[in-house]
Amino acid sequence: MKPLLCVHNISKTFPGHDRPVIKDVTFCVYPGEVLALVGPSGCGKTTTLRTVMGFEHADAGEVLLGEQVLQREKTFVGPDQRGIGFVFQDYALFPHLSVLENVLFGLRGAAFKKRGGPAMTRRRRAQIAKEALWMVGLMGLEDRMPHDLSGGQQQRVALARAIAPGARVILLDEPFSNLDPDLRLATRNEVRMIAHRAKMAVVLVTHDQEEALSTADRLAVMREGRLVQTGPPEEVYNSPATAFVAQFLGRTNLLEGDATGTHAVTPLGRVELEHFTRGKVLLSLRPEHLSMQPAGDEHEPGALCVGKVVSREFKGHDMTFRIRLQSNRHEVSVQTDYATGLAVGDRVCLKARTPAAVVEPDDMTVQLTVPTVG
Numbered sequence: 001m002k003p004l005l006c007v008h009n010i011s012k013t014f015p016g017h018d019r020p021v022i023k024d025v026t027f028c029v030y031p032g033e034v035l036a037l038v039g040p041s042g043c044g045k046t047t048t049l050r051t052v053m054g055f056e057h058a059d060a061g062e063v064l065l066g067e068q069v070l071q072r073e074k075t076f077v078g079p080d081q082r083g084i085g086f087v088f089q090d091y092a093l094f095p096h097l098s099v100l101e102n103v104l105f106g107l108r109g110a111a112f113k114k115r116g117g118p119a120m121t122r123r124r125r126a127q128i129a130k131e132a133l134w135m136v137g138l139m140g141l142e143d144r145m146p147h148d149l150s151g152g153q154q155q156r157v158a159l160a161r162a163i164a165p166g167a168r169v170i171l172l173d174e175p176f177s178n179l180d181p182d183l184r185l186a187t188r189n190e191v192r193m194i195a196h197r198a199k200m201a202v203v204l205v206t207h208d209q210e211e212a213l214s215t216a217d218r219l220a221v222m223r224e225g226r227l228v229q230t231g232p233p234e235e236v237y238n239s240p241a242t243a244f245v246a247q248f249l250g251r252t253n254l255l256e257g258d259a260t261g262t263h264a265v266t267p268l269g270r271v272e273l274e275h276f277t278r279g280k281v282l283l284s285l286r287p288e289h290l291s292m293q294p295a296g297d298e299h300e301p302g303a304l305c306v307g308k309v310v311s312r313e314f315k316g317h318d319m320t321f322r323i324r325l326q327s328n329r330h331e332v333s334v335q336t337d338y339a340t341g342l343a344v345g346d347r348v349c350l351k352a353r354t355p356a357a358v359v360e361p362d363d364m365t366v367q368l369t370v371p372t373v374g
């Protein structure tokens with residue numbers, strides 16, 4: 001399958017800044033795919049999107065829409081000529097225009113005139129606008145005013161306005177952040193369905209890890225202007241390439257170990273590894289990838305009975321324990337979805353239930369997450 005949008009090695013330094021805000025960013029998005037660009041605040045997500053849209057001029061690199069060059073060296077296609085739709089956080093509907101008129105407004109753009117030709121009648125435009133509203137599930141609400149709609153419905157009008165001109169690539173910058181949690185969940189699922197159904201390529205910017213993991217077909221994790229890992233959510237979550245990625249996508253235990261091929265010796269005992277390797281390694285083990293039993297009970301073969309519960313956090317559907325390892329006084333988190341009956345002070349046996357991911361160390365994060373409790 002050919003990508004709908006590709007970005008190759010784009011970099012951008014704002015005037016007066018000595019460091020690039022984005023550096024050598026490369027990714028492609030395919031028909032029917034939602035790619036989530038995720039990373040901490042200030043890592044360059046919005047700048048990447050604005051560069052793809054043509055609101056920013058990259059210093060280097062290229063942006064391609066299918067075969068069409070949108071930016072490369074001296075070539076630069078302006079935002080209204082790119083044929084890319086976008087929805088930003090404040091989706092800015094016109095309050096005095098009805099739902100249909102808001103979508104029709106998107107059909108007055110120069111890019112659409114170019115494609116549709118000046119002969120496009122108002123009737124034809126209304127038909128296209130209605131088709132877009134149908135796609136986002138808003139048929140029947142054409143005459144409503146924006147203030148009569150829920151936040152999620154308003155967001156879908158903005159989406160209809162973005163896709164009505166025929167854009168097959170849609171950029172979404174934190175589009176759900178103004179919605180309450182239920183609506184947020186429903187709206188992001190709908191966006192995903194629309195993208196799949198209409199075979200659109202969607203780039204979704206979010207700083208919300210859970211949103212990225214649940215909505216995207218692929219994640220692109222950014223840090224300090226660079227993409228550090230790209231892949232399906234399960235892969236990036238379970239096999240993070242770096243300590244930063246491991247920590248950014250949920251909680252994890254980072255453990256130093258001595259690898260001897262398929263296993264490593266760690267403060268948790270002998271742990272199986274995802275990849276064959278030797279020497280000093282840093283491992284990531286998610287709290288839900290550890291199993292735990294009270295010491296003294298019959299425990300799993302290979303479990304190490306060297307922990308003591310220092311805290312427990314009940315979260316309804318599961319429970320997270322902090323366990324101090326007596327061997328080296330490190331602490332690890334263990335998440336269980338079953339009743340353990342364990343209390344603070346109890347001694348426990350621990351075992352890794354899955355092979356550990358070997359991650360690239362990251363000075364700052366290692367210090368933060370392999371604490372030595374004094």
Ligand SMILES: Nc1ncnc2c1ncn2[C@@H]1O[C@H](COP(=O)(O)OP(=O)(O)OP(=O)(O)O)[C@@H](O)[C@H]1O
Nearest residue numbers: 014015021039040041042043044045046047048207
């Ligand atoms: N026009 C500009 N001029 C100068 N600096 C800018 C400009 N736009 C963004 N920046 C800086 O570039 C960096 C990246 O900003 P950007 O908005 O791309 O990050 P982000 O990952 O989208 O952050 P957030 O999640 O907080 O929106 C920030 O340090 C920001 O202050």
